[in-house]
Amino acid sequence: MTVTTAQEASGRRRRRLPVGVEVILAVVVVALVQGFVAKPFGVPSQSMEQTLRIGDRIIVDRTDSTVERGDIVVFSHGETWQDSRLRPTGNVLTDSVRKVGDLTGIGPSSTAYTVKRVIGMPGDRVRCCDSSGHVVVDGEALEEDYLFEDHTFRSPELTCDTTPRSSRCFPEIRVPSDRLLVLGDHRSQSADSVASCRGGTESDGCARFVPMNRLVGPVVFRIWPLDTFGRVNAD
Numbered sequence: 503m504t505v506t507t508a509q510e511a512s513g514r515r516r517r518r519l520p521v522g523v524e525v526i527l528a529v530v531v532v533a534l535v536q537g538f539v540a541k542p543f544g545v546p547s548q549s550m551e552q553t554l555r556i557g558d559r560i561i562v563d564r565t566d567s568t569v570e571r572g573d574i575v576v577f578s579h580g581e582t583w584q585d586s587r588l589r590p591t592g593n594v595l596t597d598s599v600r601k602v603g604d605l606t607g608i609g610p611s612s613t614a615y616t617v618k619r620v621i622g623m624p625g626d627r628v629r630c631c632d633s634s635g636h637v638v639v640d641g642e643a644l645e646e647d648y649l650f651e652d653h654t655f656r657s658p659e660l661t662c663d664t665t666p667r668s669s670r671c672f673p674e675i676r677v678p679s680d681r682l683l684v685l686g687d688h689r690s691q692s693a694d695s696v697a698s699c700r701g702g703t704e705s706d707g708c709a710r711f712v713p714m715n716r717l718v719g720p721v722v723f724r725i726w727p728l729d730t731f732g733r734v735n736a737d
Contacts, residue, residue, distance in 0.1 A: 539564055539565060540561050540562065540563060540565075540722075541561070541562050541564055541607065541718065541719075542559055542560070542561055542562075542725070543560050543561075543562060543576055543615060543617065544557065544558070544559055545557065545558040545559075545617060547691075548691050549617075549687075549693065549694070550574070550618070550619070550686055550688060550692075551687065551688040551691075552648075552687070553619075553648050553650075553734070554574070554617065554724070554734070557726075557727075558724055558726060558727070558730070559726035560576075560617070560723065560734065561721070561722055561723040562575075562576045562718050562720065562722065563719045563720055563722045564719045565719075566719055566722075567717075569682065569714075569720065570623075571620055571621065571622075571626075571639070572619065573619070573720045574617065574618070574620075574720065574734060575617070575619075575682075575684070575717055575719065576615050576616070576617045576717075576718040576719065576721060577615070577616060577684075577716045577718060578614070578615055578716050578718055579613070579615075579716060580613070580614060581614075583616075583712065584710070587612045588600075588612050588614060596610075615718065617721060618684035618685060618686055618695075619648075619686070619687060620682050620683075620684055621637060621683050621685045621695075622639060622675070622682065622684075622695070623677065623682065624677055624678065624680060624681060624682070624714070625679060626640055626676075626677045626683070627639070627640055627641075627674050627675070627677075628674070628675050628677065628683055629672065629673060630662070630671055630696075631661070631662055631670055631671055633657065633661070634657075635652075635655035635661075635668075635670060637685075649687060649689060650687055650688045651688055651689070651690050651691065652689045653670035653689060653690050654668060654670065655668045655670045656668075667701050667703075668701070669700045669701045670700070671700065671701060672696045672700050672701075672702065672705070672708075673699065673702060673704060673705040675695075675696065675708075675709045677711060678711060681711035681712060681714065682711060682712040682717075683695045683696070683709065683711055683712075684712055695709050695710055695711060695712070696708070696709055722734060
């Protein structure tokens with residue numbers, strides 16, 4: 503029977519994988535988590551204030567494929583919402599870094615991301631406004647207590663029936679069967695689904711929608727700043 507000394511046994515216990523292999527395994531684990539479980543994002547603009555502020559770090563649940571009106575979601579797109587990916591820059595280094603990001607989920611990638619709140623589900627009819635200035639979905643006015651600095655609406659001098667119309671107003675829009683209509687909570691500063699429809703009276707072609715297959719998932723947590731750490735209320 504072979505007998506090992508304590509020093510030999512200790513040396514075997516301390517044996518590790520090569521550093522390069524450990525790094526690759528760590529990257530693979532991070533990529534899998536971000537690709538299939540949860541992905542962090544930074545909030546780059548003021549369009550979701552005060553719910554989310556510039557610089558907030560949020561976590562999106564990639565395991566949840568359901569979506570409901572009122573959910574705050576992140577979706578992917580290219581230069582426009584109609585594009586699925588960003589165009590190549592022509593810079594070899596930049597485009598190579600993007601390809602690495604596409605594979606690992608770490609750093610820049612060939613996809614842009616936006617965070618908004620779901621207001622119109624597939625098949626919904628959405629318009630603004632009723633006589634009190636509320637968004638109306640399928641004939642029901644929404645109570646949106648999360649709103650911050652909406653477009654000006656004053657009855658009776660500036661409404662949807664006056665000339666000029668309030669910039670809060672937009673005509674009735676039918677959401678396509680495989681799309682979502684999304685708006686920002688800081689509505690007067692949000693380039694959202696109805697940004698090109700506001701103040702108008704015709705809905706043909708003015709709205710832009712989010713394809714259901716571009717959803718990354720609902721926002722579930724804010725992890726930064728630390729004093730606001732916790733669940734994000736999407737009700």
